[in-house]
Amino acid sequence: MRVDPRKYLFFLVWAVSISASSPALAQGNREIAIVFDGSSSMAGRMEGKIKLDIAKDALSEIVKDIPAGSRVALRVYGQRFSVDEKEKSCQDSEAIYPMGAVDAESFARKVASIRARGYTPIAFSLTEAVKDFTGEEGWKRFIILVSDGLETCGGDPCQVARDMQAAGAPVVIHGIGFSVDDKAREQLTCIAEATGGKYFDARDAGGLLSSLQTIAKKEREPAPAPPAKPPPPSPAPQKPEYLPPPQKTRFGKEIRGGRYYEDAVPIAPGQYRLDHDLRVDEYDYFKIAVKNGQQLRVQYTTPDEGRPSAGALIHTADRLSVTADATLNTRSKTGAVSMELFDKGKDPLDFYILIGNKYEPQSKNALIDVFLDDHFDGGSQGDAGPKLESALEVKAGEYESNWLSRGDVDTFKMGAEPGQVVHVKAMPAGERSHMELIFYNEDREKLGGFSSKDRGAAVKGNAKVPEGGVYFQIKHGVSSDASTSYRMKVEVMAPK
Numbered sequence: 001m002r003v004d005p006r007k008y009l010f011f012l013v014w015a016v017s018i019s020a021s022s023p024a025l026a027q028g029n030r031e032i033a034i035v036f037d038g039s040s041s042m043a044g045r046m047e048g049k050i051k052l053d054i055a056k057d058a059l060s061e062i063v064k065d066i067p068a069g070s071r072v073a074l075r076v077y078g079q080r081f082s083v084d085e086k087e088k089s090c091q092d093s094e095a096i097y098p099m100g101a102v103d104a105e106s107f108a109r110k111v112a113s114i115r116a117r118g119y120t121p122i123a124f125s126l127t128e129a130v131k132d133f134t135g136e137e138g139w140k141r142f143i144i145l146v147s148d149g150l151e152t153c154g155g156d157p158c159q160v161a162r163d164m165q166a167a168g169a170p171v172v173i174h175g176i177g178f179s180v181d182d183k184a185r186e187q188l189t190c191i192a193e194a195t196g197g198k199y200f201d202a203r204d205a206g207g208l209l210s211s212l213q214t215i216a217k218k219e220r221e222p223a224p225a226p227p228a229k230p231p232p233p234s235p236a237p238q239k240p241e242y243l244p245p246p247q248k249t250r251f252g253k254e255i256r257g258g259r260y261y262e263d264a265v266p267i268a269p270g271q272y273r274l275d276h277d278l279r280v281d282e283y284d285y286f287k288i289a290v291k292n293g294q295q296l297r298v299q300y301t302t303p304d305e306g307r308p309s310a311g312a313l314i315h316t317a318d319r320l321s322v323t324a325d326a327t328l329n330t331r332s333k334t335g336a337v338s339m340e341l342f343d344k345g346k347d348p349l350d351f352y353i354l355i356g357n358k359y360e361p362q363s364k365n366a367l368i369d370v371f372l373d374d375h376f377d378g379g380s381q382g383d384a385g386p387k388l389e390s391a392l393e394v395k396a397g398e399y400e401s402n403w404l405s406r407g408d409v410d411t412f413k414m415g416a417e418p419g420q421v422v423h424v425k426a427m428p429a430g431e432r433s434h435m436e437l438i439f440y441n442e443d444r445e446k447l448g449g450f451s452s453k454d455r456g457a458a459v460k461g462n463a464k465v466p467e468g469g470v471y472f473q474i475k476h477g478v479s480s481d482a483s484t485s486y487r488m489k490v491e492v493m494a495p496k
C-alpha cells in the first residue's frame with residue numbers, strides 16, 4: 001500500500017496552525033524547531049515503507065506550507081553514531097538547518113541527508129533545541145518533536161519539558177508518535193501536555209486524518225477579530241515576550257516604604273505589594289524589630305505578567321547588608337532572603353527591609369511576604385546563647401522545639417542537686433545534622449563531651465552534677481552547620 005506522505009505533512013502543519021488559533025498567538029511570528037528522530041528504529045517499516053522515508057517525505061513537503069514569516073530549524077538526534085557507541089549517540093543532537101526563513105531546496109537537501117542509526121536522546125535534544133531559538137522579542141516558540149519511541153538515554157524528557165516552562169521561557173511542544181507503543185505514547189503526551197501542546201498519534205492514520213481534516217478546516221477559518229485593546233504602557237525593550245500565563249488574582253496589601261533609612265516605614269509580618277513601580281536600583285525602605293531567636297524571612301514573587309524582576313535585601317540597623325544581593329528575573333517565581341538572630345541578648349534589634357533590585361525595573365505587582373518565625377530554645381522566648389553566664393535555665397522535662405541556627409551554640413543550666421546525674425538527649429530535625437553535647441561546671445571546666453554517632457542521629461550523654469551546678473551546651477558538629485530545630489529531653493536521676 002502506498003503511503004501518502006501528505007497525511008503526515010497534514011498533522012505537522014496542523015500542529016502549528018492549532019497553536020495559531022489561540023488568541024494569544026493571533027499576532028506575531030513563529031519560530032518552529034523541528035526535532036527529528038534519527039534513531040536506529042526509524043529504519044524499521046510502517047505500512048510497508050521505511051519509517052524514515054515516510055517522515056522525510058512529509059518533512060520535505062511541510063516547508064511549502066509553513067506560514068509566511070515563520071522561521072524554522074531542523075534538529076536531528078541519533079543519526080551520527082551507531083548503537084555500538086551509546087555514549088556518543090546519547091549526546092548526538094545536531095541542528096542541521098539553523099533557525100531562519102526556509103529555503104525549500106536547501107531544506108530538502110538537509111532532510112535527504114538524514115540517517116537512522118543510534119539511540120533516542122529526547123531529553124538532551126529538547127534541552128539543545130531551546131538553543132535553536134533566536135530569543136528575539138515578539139516571536140512565539142514551538143518545538144515539533146517527531147519520535148518513533150521512548151527516550152533511550154536515561155533522560156526524563158517530560159521533566160525537561162516541565163522545567164522549560166518553569167524557567168519562564170515557555171515553548172509549546174507538539175509531540176508526534178510514529179507507530180509508537182503505549183509507553184512512548186505516554187511519554188510524548190506528557191511532554192506535549194506539560195507545555196500546553198498536543199500529542200499526535202500517527203498509527204491510526206485513517207481516523208486521524210479525518211478528524212484532523214475537520215479541525216484543520218475549522219482552524220483555517222478566519223478567527224473573529226479580537227476586541228480593540230489600548231496599547232500597553234511603554235514597555236522597555238528587554239527580555240522576549242513569551243506567552244502570558246493565565247492571570248491570577250492579586251493578593252497583598254498595598255504599601256509604600258520610605259525613600260531611605262531615615263524614613264523607613266515600620267512593617268509587620270504579612271503579605272504586601274508596593275503601590276508603585278520601582279526604577280533600576282531604587283528601593284522602598286521598611287523596618288522591623290526582630291527578637292533574639294527569631295528568623296526574619298522576606299519572600300518576593302515576580303508577577304505573572306509585565307516586568308519579571310523582583311528582589312529584596314535585609315540590612316542591619318548599622319546599614320550593613322545581612323543578605324547577599326538576591327533578585328529574580330523570571331515570571332511567577334519566588335525567591336527569599338532571610339536571617340536568624342541569635343546570641344544577641346534580650347532586646348529586639350531593628351532591621352531594614354529593602355524592596356527592589358539593582359538590575360531591572362520592578363513592577364508594583366511583585367508580591368512581598370514578610371515572615372517572622374520563632375526559633376526559640378527550651379520553652380523560652382529567646383535563644384539560649386553561647387555563654388555560661390547567660391545560660392538558659394531548664395528543668396527536667398521534654399522541650400519540643402529548640403533551634404540551632406547556622407553558627408549557633410545553645411547553653412543551658414540545669415537545676416539539680418550535686419551528686420545527681422543529668423541525662424540529656426537532643427534529636428535534630430535535620431537529617432544531615434551532626435550535633436555535639438558538652439557538659440561544664442561553673443568554672444567552665446569540661447565534664448564530658450558527646451557527639452551524635454551518625455548524621456541525623458540524636459546526641460545523648462550524661463554527667464554527675466558538681467558543686468555549683470551543671471551546664472551543658474548543644475552545638476553543631478564538625479562540618480554540619482545548617483540551621484535545624486531539635487527536640488530535647490532532660491532527665492535527673494539519683495546516683496547509682
Ligand SMILES: [Ca+2]
Pocket residue numbers: 342375376377383384385402403404405408409410
Ligand atoms: Ca538556639
